[in-house]
Amino acid sequence: MPINRLRLGYLPLIDAAPLIVAHEMGFAAEEGLDLDLIRLSAWAQSRDMLGAGMIDAAHMLVPMPIGQALGLGPRLPAFDLVMFLSQGGQAVVVNTRIEENLREIGHGFDFADARAAGLALRRAVPGGLRVGVPFHFSTQYELISHWLTACGFTPDQLDLITVPPPMMARAMAAGEVDAFCVGEPWCSFAVERGIAALLLPGRAIWAAPPEKGLVLRRDLTEARPDETGALMRAMWRAGQWLDQPEHRGTAAEILSRGEYLDLPSELAERGLTGRMLISSSGELRRAPGFIAFNNGAASFPWKSIAALIASRIAERRGLEPLAAMQMAMGHFRTDLYRKHLRPAGAPLPGASSRIEGALAEDRVVPAEKGQMILRADSFFDGFTFEPPNPDSSAD
Amino acid sequence: MPKKLLIVVVEPDPDRAQPIADGLLAAGDHDIRIIAEQSGLARQVADLRPDVVLIDIANPSRDILEELALASEPSERPVAMFVDRTDEQLTRSAIEAGISAYVVDGLRPERIKPILDAAIARFHMFQRMRTELAATRAALEERKIIDRAKAVLMKARGIDEEAAYALLRKTAMDQGKRLPDIAQQLVMAAGLLCR
Numbered sequence: 001m002p003i004n005r006l007r008l009g010y011l012p013l014i015d016a017a018p019l020i021v022a023h024e025m026g027f028a029a030e031e032g033l034d035l036d037l038i039r040l041s042a043w044a045q046s047r048d049m050l051g052a053g054m055i056d057a058a059h060m061l062v063p064m065p066i067g068q069a070l071g072l073g074p075r076l077p078a079f080d081l082v083m084f085l086s087q088g089g090q091a092v093v094v095n096t097r098i099e100e101n102l103r104e105i106g107h108g109f110d111f112a113d114a115r116a117a118g119l120a121l122r123r124a125v126p127g128g129l130r131v132g133v134p135f136h137f138s139t140q141y142e143l144i145s146h147w148l149t150a151c152g153f154t155p156d157q158l159d160l161i162t163v164p165p166p167m168m169a170r171a172m173a174a175g176e177v178d179a180f181c182v183g184e185p186w187c188s189f190a191v192e193r194g195i196a197a198l199l200l201p202g203r204a205i206w207a208a209p210p211e212k213g214l215v216l217r218r219d220l221t222e223a224r225p226d227e228t229g230a231l232m233r234a235m236w237r238a239g240q241w242l243d244q245p246e247h248r249g250t251a252a253e254i255l256s257r258g259e260y261l262d263l264p265s266e267l268a269e270r271g272l273t274g275r276m277l278i279s280s281s282g283e284l285r286r287a288p289g290f291i292a293f294n295n296g297a298a299s300f301p302w303k304s305i306a307a308l309i310a311s312r313i314a315e316r317r318g319l320e321p322l323a324a325m326q327m328a329m330g331h332f333r334t335d336l337y338r339k340h341l342r343p344a345g346a347p348l349p350g351a352s353s354r355i356e357g358a359l360a361e362d363r364v365v366p367a368e369k370g371q372m373i374l375r376a377d378s379f380f381d382g383f384t385f386e387p388p389n390p391d392s393s394a395d
Numbered sequence: 396m397p398k399k400l401l402i403v404v405v406e407p408d409p410d411r412a413q414p415i416a417d418g419l420l421a422a423g424d425h426d427i428r429i430i431a432e433q434s435g436l437a438r439q440v441a442d443l444r445p446d447v448v449l450i451d452i453a454n455p456s457r458d459i460l461e462e463l464a465l466a467s468e469p470s471e472r473p474v475a476m477f478v479d480r481t482d483e484q485l486t487r488s489a490i491e492a493g494i495s496a497y498v499v500d501g502l503r504p505e506r507i508k509p510i511l512d513a514a515i516a517r518f519h520m521f522q523r524m525r526t527e528l529a530a531t532r533a534a535l536e537e538r539k540i541i542d543r544a545k546a547v548l549m550k551a552r553g554i555d556e557e558a559a560y561a562l563l564r565k566t567a568m569d570q571g572k573r574l575p576d577i578a579q580q581l582v583m584a585a586g587l588l589c590r
């Protein structure tokens with residue numbers, strides 16, 4: 001089999017695991033691919049380098065290609081998200097002053113109940129709250145604004161500030177943010193420095209928050225379909241490997257090496273195993289399924305999720321919502337997912353769009369072949385979202 | 396005569412910032428400010444209200460500028476958008492040179508292009524210097540390791556420097572490996588055996 005070299009951009013986070021594992025554990029080589037993994041330092045850098053063809057594919061925040069699709073970024077060739085790479089993996093972190101206030105009013109830091117944590121936070125922080133998020137278009141932005149608005153914060157009491165993940169702890173120490181929401185290991189990193197406590201996992205707000213996606217330029221998916229498919233299969237198999245609990249410790253070791261995260265493996269292991277130290281006094285909380293890569297159809301890029309995120313962005317920016325949803329849905333390539341992952345044996349749902357937030361528990365549903373398990377995806381406040389019909393016209 | 400443009404260069408390294416500023420001044424009569432301190436970057440930029448902001452593509456603080464560029468109220472938007480959105484080629488050239496530019500809304504393309512061209516030229520120069528520096532460092536390291544390997548051979552086998560070098564070269568050729576790699580292995584093995 002000829003070896004094809006692909007350049008992949010990623011940011012140092014535990015959810016870059018599928019790329020790193022595909023490379024290190026040979027899933028890419030099995031597909032005839034040689035991956036050149038390029039560590040980047042900013043999300044905008046990833047977007048720009050992908051647009052200019054300096055990388056072939058990127059580990060990217062799921063809402064980023066939607067922002068591009070809505071014309072809210074620089075003028076670059078069209079991007080497509082071909083699969084999700086991870087679900088969850090984020091946590092909400094507060095500084096130690098807020099932690100003390102929360103404890104004083106009796107909050108128990110159960111690291112599970114989003115409503116209780118949100119209402120306690122509302123009482124503990126009488127004024128406004130500055131929350132760091134990794135990017136303007138990020139799952140974290142959506143989680144924080146949904147959760148805190150539902151818990152009684154008004155939009156003018158919330159200031160969502162962009163801070164790159166590795167700089168979160170520093171921004172908190174410098175008093176630039178009171179709280180933040182970012183992917184691991186950067187939450188545990190702040191706890192380790194004694195400046196923060198973990199309040200909630202992202203999954204407590206939305207049970208199946210899509211976090212990173214595999215994003216390629218549309219012209220590459222068209223011109224090089226074989227390599228696109230090979231890359232998707234390598235990522236999918238890496239996700240399958242990662243979702244076997246006995247592999248998570250090994251994954252933490254690999255990810256933590258100098259060329260990847262360059263941090264003690266004990267930090268990456270917390271998020272990967274869901275055993276979280278929530279405060280510097282060493283309190284342990286178990287968060288089963290803190291991050292998922294493959295189980296429960298985690299990698300299927302539902303068009304309804306594109307619509308949900310597009311509707312939120314459209315609302316904030318005064319765009320026409322239906323047109324925005326239609327535009328975004330066209331960039332979540334469930335067609336490529338079906339075509340390229342069917343041969344790998346990925347379970348394929350009957351529809352590509354669904355009501356988001358409707359599953360309170362994991363559910364067995366009919367699949368293209370046999371049955372499959374869909375993971376629970378409810379919001380803590382019972383919110384549901386019905387997407388527009390994918391075939392209805394934008395006007 | 397159009398008013399002077401205020402150009403902000405975000406660059407912590409003064410040895411890079413100054414040549415960029417010089418290049419921009421050579422391209423036109425502009426007002427240049429350099430921001431070296433990354434903390435409070437958003438506020439610093441917002442206070443200056445520049446016409447153009449230039450920043451290294453790999454600077455993590457870029458994502459913070461990105462937020463400014465996307466502020467929902469035009470009055471809160473000190474830097475409007477990216478390189479002129481109509482010019483895909485210019486955007487691409489800038490990215491390839493490793494530079495990001497944020498340009499205030501409504502600035503005419505003919506005023507942006509010379510600035511970008513000057514910045515792009517400087518950034519390409521840095522890339523070349525960085526590559527050269529890395530190559531020089533690597534060469535130096537390799538020479539050091541070959542010298543140590545020669546010393547090991549001279550001592551162990553009682554041969555002179557020329558013979559030691561010839562032996563290293565022959566081994567490298569026989570094994571189909573690079574000379575510095577063979578030298579590295581020898582030095583490591585010698586280190587293990589002696590201790």
